Amino acid sequence: MHAYRSHTCVDLRKANVGDTVRLSGWVHRVRDHGGVLFIDLRDHYGMTQVLADSDSPVFAEVEKVRAEWCIRIDGKVLARDESLVNPKLPTGEIEVFIEDLEVLGAADELPLMVFGDQEYPEETRLRYRYLDLRREEMQRNITLRSDVIASMRKRMWDQGFREYQTPIITASSPEGARDFLVPSRLHPGKFYALPQAPQLFKQLIMVSGFDKYFQIAPCFRDEDPRADRSPTDFYQLDMEMSFVEQQDVFDTIQPVVQGVFEEFAGGHKVDDVWPQISYRDAALWYGTDKPDLRNPIKMQVVSEHFRGSGFAIFAKLLEQEGTEIRAIPAPGGGSRKFCDRMNSFAQKEGLPGMGYIFWRDGADGLEAAGPLAKNIGPERTEAIRQQLGLGVGDAAFFLGGKPDGFERVAGRARDVIGEELGLTEKDRFAFCWIVDFPMYEADEETGEIDFSHNPFSMPQNLEDLEGDPLSVLGYQYDLACNGYELISGAIRNHKRDVMFKVFEKAGYGAEEVEKRFGGLARAFQYGAPPHGGCAAGIDRIVMLLADEDNIREVMMFPMNQRAEDLMMGAPSEPSNEQLRELSLRVIDQPRD
Secondary structure (H helix, E strand, O other): OOOOOOOOOOOHHHHHOOOEEEEEEEEEEEEEEOEEEEEEEOOOOOOOEEEEEEOOOOHHOOOOOOOOOEEEEEEEEEOOOOOOOOOOOOOOOOOEEEEEEEEOOOOOOOOOOOOOOOOOOOOHHHHHHHOOOHHHHHHHHHHHHHHHHHHHHHHHOOOEEEEEOOOOOEOOOOOOOOOEEEOOOOOOOOOOEEEOHHHHHHHHHOOOOOEEEEEEEEOOOOOOOEEEEEOOOEEEEEEEEEOHHHHHHHHHHHHHHHHHHHHOOOOOOOOOOOOOOEHHHHHHOOOOOOOOEEEEEEEEEEHHOOOOOOOHHHHHHHHOOOOOEEEEOOOOOOOOOOOOOOHHHHHHHOOOOEEEEEEEEEEEEEEEHHHHHHHHHHHHHHHHHHHOOOOOOOOEEEEEEOHHHHHHHHHHHHHHHHHHOOOOOEEEEOOEEEEEEOEEEOOOOOOOOOEOOOOOOOOOHHHHOOOOOHHHEOOEEEEEEOOOEEEEEEEEEOOHHHHHHHHHHHOOOOOOOOHHHHHHHHHHOOOOOOOOEEEEEEEHHHHHOOOOOOHHHOOOOOOOOOOOOOOOEEOOOOOOOHHHOOOOOOOOOOOO
């Protein structure tokens, strides 16, 4: 017999009754039923009930074991009494009578329990992650992650892609976040960088004549943490193709992502039609470039109904250049209580409030209610209702000003309204492509022009580069699903002269471009093909499939919110010897 097990803890069935078996695993819990000890023995695969009574030669040893001890048992498979069968377990028809026991690893008092549904602070869970990972939910999440990655790889290979690895130590490049720098021992005073993405290398792979590339790529970004973003590192399905246009990329990646969701969605509906929405329309309709299309609410501009109206706040606002009034329809939200609640929501978000109108049955039929309705009169109110397609029992909320000042709050309000009124479909994955991103944005304080998205994208209209840079759109695209950005990509700029023009508009002179991206710029001199691609965030995809709200629930060893690894003690202070080897000196920072 094998030294540790003849079967896993999920293998045994009624057909094994009478067999002598060997199992190894962890003591999930111990139950004392008056001289009979029952142990739920757990391994990665499942659970088997084992027992010992006074007839067992190792009963005294069994009495000593505690939760999370790692043990090996030999015993005989018995059939459970019909009334004691556990239909929730694959092994629920049998149990194993313990005849021999070996303690493989005893456990001290546990800082967190594996058995049960107790909630523990995240700091405790991450400090003792190896215990946290033993829990059933975490085992399921991490296994799901592995299965999703395997499925992605197979689907990419089936589409004619090959996987190539790109360097982990490279040069710094602008990808929208801070780099993690690595000091060079051989070149004092110089630094490598961990790649924020394989962006430049995958473009060079296309220049090298490889037609289809993909990689399950680790990426490193020194970012502020969020529930859906790691502060240090993450993995993405990275891909690039030569001789393609934007639609070719969409047609290639959709079957991969859609197939993965259909495989692991657990009964949720997976949309197979992915609309393409311009960045401008997404901001207008949803207040975000990653809309949740499970919520059917679309915001609309209703400025004309308030221009010159009796509602002085909006009327005067519209006299200023660049302002507008937007409405958020709320089907079923037609009660003063709900309207007041949403008004309070806006105030908590830092706005003075949200105007509203709701419609109800009145003495003479349909009646509009609320302060706005009284101020603008029945004709304007009726025009708004007809534009928004609302009726009795419905409401509309209004925000005004320059869109940049209220758009995101409007988007969050739309989400809250959809949730509270039960309009958002919970058992659905809804996808959409966001396209036509602006290439540049202006700093609000300085007015300086910088890239708004990926600097290596191809502008859609090259002639626009000679005019207003803020009007230039790029062949850039994101895939949104249920309010999260899952994919970002672009058709790349493969023309050297255009590359220099694009960077010049963002304040990067030719010398700076040569210094920072010389490898790519030189490669474009030697027959670069048109190419494009994208990258899908694996962590977020698994988070959605696992129905989790926090990305750390699907990462095996994540950092905490302060970018600390409490288990391994990172970041740590280097020794003086290490600093000397790297020609570095740490300057003490003043403490607050």
